[in-house]
Amino acid sequence: MPPDDPDAAGVLPRSGSANHDGNNPRPHPDFSRHIIRLFQCRLCSILRNLFVSLPCGRSICRDCLPRSYVRDWITYPSAPDRHRVIQCPFTECGRVHAVKDCSSDVTLNKLIATVHTIMERVWREAVRVGLLIEYDGISELIPDKYRSDLSDSDISTPFGENNMFTFYHRFDTARVTVVTRFLQTWAFAARRLLPYNDVQFNIQCVYDATTGSPIAPKAEEFDINVLKTLQQTLRSEVDCQICFCLLYDPYTTPCGHTFCRHCLLKAYDRRDRCPLCRRPLGIDPLLKADVCPSNDRIAGYIRTFWQDELDSRAEAYIAEGIATRHLTHIPLLVCGLSFPGQPMYVQIFEPQYHRMLENVMNGNGKFGMVMPLDPERLGDGFHPIGVLHRVKNTWYRRDGRSLVELEGLCRFRVLNSYMHQGYTVGVSERADDVGVEQEEAMEAAEVGYDASDSAAGGHLYQYYDTRDEEAAATAPFWTSWRQFGSDMPECAIDLNAMTTESLLRFALSFVDRMQEKKVPWLTEAKLMTYGECPADPVLLPWWLGSTIPISNPQKVRLISAFTVRDRLKICGSWIMEIRRRTR
Structure with missing residues (x-):
């Protein structure tokens, strides 16, 4: 049967059955089932090109996304676009994902769209070279468990009537079969006759009606050329858009773009936005693999088609x-x-710190400050979490001392250290808060909300929704705390039961009362230095840590907390301690 499109002839490589393409071995047709599983949705088994990536690193087709629901009991961050969520459909994950974080996977969808285009041309070529055969006994090639699901419409078009693409050749009455392993596996998957979880698919040997000899050698050569075409054509779609090399440890951002993990980490240090679309990311700043998993499907493509190049990337990564x-x-x-x-x-x-200050002023004007383990014995080491400072002003005095005005920038973690010109230099990495999803999950876990009921925090939200914005912003904490059956939190368990918004209001109300009482540690001079009390839940704990008289271990405890909620709870424990001392 001749192809409708004469230009379709000869679209596949004619290089025989060579085993390698450059540095990458070509996948063998024996792995056809594994390869085609990469193109199927894990839930519905359909060959799709509209995949959505989930924050857990898995992908499903858009039609299989679970029904979303509104989660309005999370009070921080309270962005309205994060209230609508889905329950992850994969039991091995089980997390709740914000719909905003589930985006169309740009790289994956480009890969699959390209594959579908290639397979249409491949099917025409199979007709041209005689590997698609009219055969009334096609049902004999269908496993028993699939036979009842096969309809005439499925047989009459190789890709199935309801698939996203339709093969140009339609067979009205003839039965057809494909005699190559890869194409027959693809055809069954396209007809929705091959579930994703079926990891094996065996085809029967087909004989040439004229010569009576098996067609297998010719079919295997055809499959090898098909896989070579896929390998060569898809390669350009799996380059990182930062380093322009093969994706290594691919991570897909909430906006749907995929980069090498280490490339995105380097870009993230400069700006918390996607390098392509500039959307704010709000993910774990260290991109830890247990929190920000790799895109398992794209990683599967790379391991299947470009394993040797991937190994070379790994060696270069280490070297x-x-x-x-x-x-x-x-x-x-x-x-x-x-x-x-x-x-x-x-x-x-000290002379060594004068040298350090001179080196800093000749450089970027920044240095770190860390707390010693024992203030009486500075040589006994220091706590690994510190704060990076920028020098704003320096005054040199006649007695040799220097007064330095500093501005705190960000936290860092010291991984190793060494001595240089008498002072310590830390080999450090940036230490930032966890991602937004982790922050939300912590509040939900501690407060104990469920999507089906409105617990205490839900009541809190309703309480403030009945008032105007100004009243909600200034409402004292203990008004809302009555929902829990108590006037004030008395212990850490009470703090854990509070929403993040309640913790914030508790701290703000405490500051208001202390200002009314004119306590000695909250003087006008201190307010001139540190400014007025901020209402931002990110900034408030740092302001309280600077103004409230607390011990050095408590300062280390605060600086070592990497969620806004944890820091507000620490501040809440200080407030309860002050209340106990002043009763």
Whole structure:
């Protein structure tokens, strides 16, 4: 049967059955079932090109996305576009994903669309070379468990009537079969006769009606050329758009773009936005694999088609030290601790720190400050979490001392350290808060909400929704706390039961009362230094840590908390301790 499109002839490579394409071995037709599973949805088994990536690293077709529901009991972050969520359909995950984080997978959909285009041309070529055969006994080639699902319409078109693409040749009455392993596996999957979880699919040997000899050698050569075409054509779709090399440890952002994990980590250090579409990411800043898993389907494509090139990328990754490129060498002042976004003044008089200050001023004007383990014995080490500071002003005094005005920038974690010109330099990585999804999950787990009931936090939301915005912003904490059957939190368990918004209001109400009482640690001079109390839940704990008289271990405890909720609970414990002391 001749093809309708004469240009379809000869579209496949004619290189015989060579085993390698450059540095990459070509997949063998024996792995046809494994390869085609990469193109099927895990839930409905349909060959799709509209895949959605989930934050857990898995992908499903858009039609299989679970029904979303509104989760309005999460009070931080309270962005309205994060209230609509889905329950992950994969039991091995079980997490709740915000719909905003489930986006069309740009790279994956390009790959699959390209594959569908190639397979249409391949099918025409199979007709031209005689590998698609009219055969009344096609049902004999169909396994028993699939035979009852096969209809005439499924047989009359190789890809099935309801598939996203339709083969141009339609067979009205003839029965057809394909005698190559890869194409027959593809045809059954396209007809929805091959469930995703069926990991094996065996075809029977077909004989040439004229010569009586098996067609298998010719079919295997055809499949090898098909796989070579796929390997060569798809390669350009799996390049990272930052380093322009093969994706290594591919991670897909909430906006649907895929990058090498280490490339995105480097870009994330400069700006918390997608390098392509500039959408804010709100993900774990260290991109830890247990929190931000790799895209398992794209990783499967790469392992299947370009394993040798992937191995070379891994060797280069290790040899070039890419894994440690995000580390920085920070001069350390081991004396105390301040907080991000807060000012600080230090006096420097030791010769080694004068040298450090001189080097810093000749460089980027930044150094780190860490808390010693024992303030009486500075040589006994220091806590690994510190704050990076920028020097704003320096005053040199006649007695040799220097007064330095600092501004806290961000936190860092010291992984290793060494001495340089008498002072300590830390090999450090940036230490930021967890991603938005983790923050939401922590509040939901601790407060104990369920999507089907409105627990205490739900009541809190309804309470404030009945008032105007100004009243809600200024409502005292203990008004809303009555929903829990108590006037004030008395212990850590009470703090755990509070929503993040309640924790914020509790702290703000405490500051208001302390200002009314004119307590000695909240003077006008201190307010001039640190500013008025911020209402931002991110900034408030740092402000409280700078103004409330707390011990050094408590400062370390606060700086070592990597969720807004944890820091607000720490501040809540300080408030309860102050209340107990002043009763």
